[in-house]
Amino acid sequence: MKPTxxxxxxxxxxxxxxxxxVHYNHSGIECIEAIEAMTENMSGATSPxxxxxxxxLWRHEYKNGLEDLEKAEWYLSRLKKRYKEIHK
Numbered sequence: 001m002k003p004t005x006x007x008x009x010x011x012x013x014x015x016x017x018x019x020x021x022v023h024y025n026h027s028g029i030e031c032i033e034a035i036e037a038m039t040e041n042m043s044g045a046t047s048p049x050x051x052x053x054x055x056x057l058w059r060h061e062y063k064n065g066l067e068d069l070e071k072a073e074w075y076l077s078r079l080k081k082r083y084k085e086i087h088k
Contacts (some may be wrong), residue, residue, distance in 0.1 A: 031054070031055060031058045031059070034054060034058070035051045035054055035055065038050065038051075038054060039051055043086070045082055045086055046079055046082050046083060046086070049075045049076070049078045049079035049082060050075075050079055052071070052072070052075040053072050053075045053076050053079060055072075056068040056069065056071045056072035056075065057069070057072045060072070
């Protein structure tokens with residue numbers, strides 16, 4: 001059974017934390033759909049890092065704040081390192 005969440009005011013809805021977490025849905029766009037579109041033609045060497053950068057930026061205001069921004073920065077640093085290695 002999905003837990004019921006009540007937002008400010010009288011708005012109540014059922015929420016599925018596994019299949020549709022609030023912190024991965026902004027303005028009707030799912031983070032996974034944005035990641036898939038962004039990485040569709042990227043190399044396997046860099047797409048995991050780019051995916052994680054987007055994921056942590058996407059959710060930072062809704063989940064872990066500064067910690068998520070620091071994780072995004074960590075993955076961006078890895079992405080830059082991989083990119084430089086590939087494009088010497």
